[in-house]
Amino acid sequence: MSSETLKNLIRPDIADMAPYTPIVPFDVLSQRLGIPAEDIIKLDANENPYGPSPRVYQALADETYYHIYPDPDSTLLRQALSQYTGIDATHIVAGHGADELIDLLIRLFIAPGDAVINCPPTFGMYRFDTELNGGRIIDIERKEDFSLDIEKIVEIVNSSSNIKILFVTSPNNPDGGMLGDACLRQLLQLPLIVVLDEAYIEFAGGSRADWVLEHENLIVLRTFSKWAGLAGLRVGYGIFPHWILSHLLKIKQPYNVNLAGATAALASLSDLCHLQENVEKIVEERERLYQGLREFDFLEPYPSHANFILARVINRDAAALKAMLAERGILIRYFDTPRLHNHVRISVGTPSQTSVLLKTLSTL
Secondary structure (H helix, E strand, O other): OOOOHHHHHHHHHOOOOOOOOOOOHHHHHHHHHHHOOOOOOOOOOOOOOOOOOOHHHHHHHHHOOOOOOOOOHHHHHHHHHHHHOOOOOOEEEOHHHHHHHHHHHHHHHHOOOOOEEEOOOOOOOHHHHHHHOOOEEEEEEOOOOOOHHHHHHHHHHHHHOOOOEEEEOOOOOOOOOOOOHHHHHHHHHHOEEOOOOOOOHHHHOOOOOHHHHHOOOOEEEEEEEOOOOOHHOOEEEEOOHHHHHHHHHOOOOOOOOOHHHHHHHHHOOOHHHHHHHHHHHHHHHHHHHHHHHHHOOOOEEOOOOOEEEEEEEOOOHHHHHHHHHHOOEEEEEOOOOOOOEEEEEOOOOOHHHHHHHHHOOOOO
């Protein structure tokens, strides 16, 4: 039987679905650019330039039970997260990155044809997982200043049916803007589930994790990828109302958080002072990067509360700018969507990386 015939067995919606485009792996980029990995300044994926706590490496080396399945309930990790967040462990679910929890939530609430509100420009996984699970995406674009169009969201929800989830991110990716308390309260009055993604909240402060205890339609997602430098180990968690959590656990894979990830997350939570010092360094360097980018007449950076800066490229081609930096071993993110035409996003690196970036930009 030919492959063309067999292709008809694939779900039509997936056959027509655009693939998610991740960042190219570090080692592949090194080979492609012909530059040693240690000489590349990687500022394209919002990773922590300082890496994990030193305790992570020791904990991973000391672990002796890699041949045994991990705890399906992530009990020790959830207990440690309870101390970190101040939220009882019975409200917490750990995940294989926050991405897994996004997928699980959409599976839990969205039947084919049900709708999810997405507020672009924002994190691409909300759209990806909705389409993957047969849901409808309703895009309500952000305003010129990247704030949510609350009035439009309320109008759409009140005039439509089968809208079940609204995803909002604070600080938002890619602009780094925050969602205000009044806006969040207004959204929580709507008859749907509000998922607040706080992937970058450690760089901003002001988590709303405790709001979950007062609002039965709020879910808060967090991650170890950014502030704790564990992007490569994929550990995230969510704060859920009990009524949602009981159903979510039915569909969660039993061993979703692997032993290495859980061990690294526990070691991170045991070394908060070290990691918080790194966060403070990144926040301080964010301001230096922002002020430095403002000095170039071809860049218009936006203020950010995260570990990255979004900038509009003026009277130059952003793709060409990205390519010229890549040739010199500096990697940044480039956008060319209708809402983010000719924009770049630059992750906050170390002071020396910022210096190299700014010096290189002055020569282009």
